[in-house]
Amino acid sequence: MTFPFEPTPEFAARLDEQDPLRFFRSQFHIPLAPDGQEAVYFCGNSLGLQPRAARAAVEQQFASWEERAVEGHFLGDDPWMHYHQTLTDVTAQLVGARPLEVVVMNNLTVNLHLLLLSFYRPTPTRYKVLMEGGAFPSDQYALESQVKLHGFRPDDAIVELVPRPGEHTLRTEDIEATIRELGDSLATIILGGVNYYTGQVFDMAAITRAGHAVGATVGFDLAHAAGNIELHLHDWDVDFACWCSYKYLNSGPGGTSGVFVHERFAHSPELPRLAGWWGHDPAERFQMKKGFRPMPGAAGWQLSNAQIFPLAIHRAALAIVAEAGGMPALRRKSELLTGYLEFLLRRLNLPASRLEIITPTDPAQRGCQLSLLVHEGGRALFEHLAAAGVIADWREPNVIRLAPVPLYNSFRDVQRAGAVLAAWAEV
Numbered sequence: 001m002t003f004p005f006e007p008t009p010e011f012a013a014r015l016d017e018q019d020p021l022r023f024f025r026s027q028f029h030i031p032l033a034p035d036g037q038e039a040v041y042f043c044g045n046s047l048g049l050q051p052r053a054a055r056a057a058v059e060q061q062f063a064s065w066e067e068r069a070v071e072g073h074f075l076g077d078d079p080w081m082h083y084h085q086t087l088t089d090v091t092a093q094l095v096g097a098r099p100l101e102v103v104v105m106n107n108l109t110v111n112l113h114l115l116l117l118s119f120y121r122p123t124p125t126r127y128k129v130l131m132e133g134g135a136f137p138s139d140q141y142a143l144e145s146q147v148k149l150h151g152f153r154p155d156d157a158i159v160e161l162v163p164r165p166g167e168h169t170l171r172t173e174d175i176e177a178t179i180r181e182l183g184d185s186l187a188t189i190i191l192g193g194v195n196y197y198t199g200q201v202f203d204m205a206a207i208t209r210a211g212h213a214v215g216a217t218v219g220f221d222l223a224h225a226a227g228n229i230e231l232h233l234h235d236w237d238v239d240f241a242c243w244c245s246y247k248y249l250n251s252g253p254g255g256t257s258g259v260f261v262h263e264r265f266a267h268s269p270e271l272p273r274l275a276g277w278w279g280h281d282p283a284e285r286f287q288m289k290k291g292f293r294p295m296p297g298a299a300g301w302q303l304s305n306a307q308i309f310p311l312a313i314h315r316a317a318l319a320i321v322a323e324a325g326g327m328p329a330l331r332r333k334s335e336l337l338t339g340y341l342e343f344l345l346r347r348l349n350l351p352a353s354r355l356e357i358i359t360p361t362d363p364a365q366r367g368c369q370l371s372l373l374v375h376e377g378g379r380a381l382f383e384h385l386a387a388a389g390v391i392a393d394w395r396e397p398n399v400i401r402l403a404p405v406p407l408y409n410s411f412r413d414v415q416r417a418g419a420v421l422a423a424w425a426e427v
């Protein structure tokens with residue numbers, strides 16, 4: 001970042017004054033630091049802050065349940081029967097999809113399994129899965145169990161991508177080369193859109209192209225991408241994707257999850273899947289007839305009637321993203337915010353033997369998060385940050401993740417964190 005940043009509170013305050021998104025911070029509850037000041041909350045990659053509108057959104061559903069009971073399915077402003085559909089357009093917008101291609105339901109790992117059951121269809125010769133080495137544990141367990149479900153051995157069927165010696169992130173050309181090498185044996189690619197550990201953004205278009213060229217299906221776990229970077233899932237031709245709503249989408253602990261299935265599968269009722277009544281043709285849903293007939297598009301993967309309370313929070317949280325101007329506006333601020341944090345870290349002038357930023361330097365290859373590899377005393381630094389009111393995230397064995405989030409973090413937040421890090425670096 002060549003922008004002439006300065007480390008002072010005055011400079012940070014000036015950036016805040018010029019920030020077109022500065023008023024959105026007040027739409028969130030900011031936790032307090034030990035000294036009673038607002039904390040510097042850099043943990044939105046783990047759990048986004050609570051939108052002030054969330055409580056009222058839930059209260060509204062409590063009221064409907066209280067007043068209408070079962071009739072709430074059909075009466076009121078947003079009858080529960082169709083409630084999930086009120087999230088479709090804004091969700092499609094968020095991930096660069098057509099409305100037919102998305103649905104909000106369940107939780108992330110559940111959805112990953114549902115999608116893999118449809119899109120990981122191994123044969124005796126084409127059964128390999130390509131994923132990131134050190135993927136998020138839930139994804140590792142999901143793939144391990146899927147592979148076993150089909151009678152294969154994980155150590156044979158799962159191929160893991162690892163960085164070159166001395167490097168921390170994957171090169172697109174190396175991912176493409178591995179895909180070409182696996183060729184006819186490769187059934188499915190499943191990667192994070194943004195790696196949860198390093199914060200690296202993968203070139204989803206290039207990876208999808210390479211996967212399709214060898215006849216594999218290609219899916220992404222967008223847990224760290226949704227609400228963090230711009231996505232164009234339809235145009236990138238991605239086959240399937242899913243994400244959670246409680247990280248960058250601020251929709252509460254254990255919140256609901258989003259699913260993308262590309263339009264070209266929208267009218268393929270023969271595609272194998274697990275079925276439930278909510279995915280059935282709504283015209284016949286209550287006729288309780290034999291024979292599952294899936295709805296077109298991603299909606300045809302629904303199983304159960306919608307979880308109204310998590311959806312109500314999610315809807316309120318997504319409305320804030322839309323009001324802020326969507327991902328392009330968030331990204332503009334995000335690049336500057338994270339660029340400022342990177343500037344403050346580089347200014348510490350620490351040798352790589354003490355602290356390394358393992359997240360790519362190129363803003364196009366990262367989201368808001370910077371991951372710091374702290375070779376010695378990482379845990380102590382993490383605790384030093386916490387005591388000073390900087391809420392970061394610790395990943396074993398020695399990584400601290402800092403995620404300044406454009407919706408609610410300020411440049412002053414970044415400056416404060418920088419000052420705490422500078423004090424630590426001096427001792």
Ligand SMILES: *Cc1c(COP(=O)(O)O)cnc(C)c1O
Nearest residue numbers: 107108109136138196221223244
């Ligand atoms: C956060 C996260 C999960 C969590 O899965 P849940 O089913 O929501 O508990 C899974 N995978 C990745 C990559 C994540 O970042």
